[in-house]
Amino acid sequence: MSETIVIAEIVKGAVHPTTSELITAANALGSQPTVIVPCADASVADGAAQFSGSAKVIAAKSDVFSNYDAAGWAAALDAVAPAGVLITSASPQSKDLAARLAARRGISVVQDVVKIEGGNLTSPIYSGKAMQTVSLTGDAVVSVRPNVFDSSGSGGSGDVSVVDTTGNVATAVQEFMARASTRLDVAEANIIVSGGRGMGSPANFSHLEAIADTIGAAVGASRAAVDTWDEIPHSMQVGQTGKTVNPNLYIAVGISGAIQHLAGMRSSKYIVAINKDADAPIFQHADYGIVATWEEALPVLQSSLASMMS
């Protein structure tokens, strides 16, 4: 097997824990990876040096990494990374980077990998309605879904070498618009509380928001809810034509489980379904299914979670 290189996942200027899952994925490909940390300040790389399973950690230091720019990041990382199989997270930003890096090297990219076995890579296709397993001949860039591989654990040497790099940045951020609420976006959250048309009205989403705020979750919605109510924006939509998510916990309330919704959330680690219709397809995918109206179930869920969190 050729050399593996992990590009550390950076969220809000720090190394994200999913980086250790990328190291596990590299180990599954049969080698101890070089971990490259894109950063403007080399101390950020200390966050990656604690993970075990890697051969070495390099802080790729450049002002380019202050803001995300696909072209600039790809150029600066390409200059630092040796040849081999490059591994990134499958977050939206890192998938974009993976595609840029692969194209820069004239190699192929395999996105959203959820399984590595015998050198073959498996990813969901048709938003998870089927799986595709591919083999690599030669170098490639591979993005790995978060929350799928185990962490490689801590116990790394802590050693970091620093390499200065640079790239041309073409795009320019004019303005940052923070979300009005402090609630996470469904694409970023580890827990998602989603509502469907069964919620009856957009105003009733306030009950989902209350639960989300209790446990630090994002609020999502089905396509039916987004299409029916103008108050529910497309940015909340989970499903094949919305966002594909795989949080640790997905709570579906008043969502029947249309095939295109299932496609976007079925890979969630745990699924709770609350629906008054016992025959709703969502129950076939739920780890915990509650046949009840949301009016009955949500106040109980809210108070139980609140007392656990306090």
Next chain:
Amino acid sequence: MANIIVLVKQVPDTNARIVLSGDRVDLSAVKKVMSPYDEFAVETALQHRDSSGGEVTAITVGGAGADKVLKDAKAIGVDNIVRIDCDAEIDSNALQTLLAAAVSSLGADVVYCGKSAADTGAGSTGPGLAERLGWSSVSNTTSVSFGDQLSVVTPASGGNARVNVPLPAVVSCDKGNMKVRKPNVKGIMQAKKAKVEVHSADVPASTISIVSHSMPPAKPAGKSYQGGAAAAEVAQLLRDEANVI
């Protein structure tokens, strides 16, 4: 006047059930449609033309069966339709090489595409094409304004960023608040008569090959409860059994 290209892809209807035949997906009974995000790319391309003048050319890669997606784009209002003739299973490197050659030979100020295709969900084509062309790119845009450079809105950690993108550029489009225009009778008639410009392709070798397709692993049956009071027990299990709270 802008020379605008939009990339479109034919995919199985997103409501279709996907079945296997042996160890490969069998799409023979499945209706094919334009990938939903490509509809937003077409709409953005047409808005760009409405704003600055010029022409929109839709490109797809595929066999003769893919002409339909081009006719659909024509019916909505694109000016020219081009198919790069390639019916083989190819990897991202081969695909982007074909597209980069076509965009270079046609010439363009901007290329729009969907943020990902509904079949692979990969989202590699836009940024990969831009890198090959040496252009700037921005992905997952929810709003695009047109001028000497583009001003787009794209997700950033904790919110959204308004970003200036110099041309030439490749823009991968998300839905945002966009309403896409529908084909009218005149458009449909024009699309029927329109001729697809077919480019022959020198297809590079792929280094990634498909080993097999399979169904997602079945989930073991979960626990089920009657009545809202059970939510208290479920909450406790989420902490004690699932360890997710």
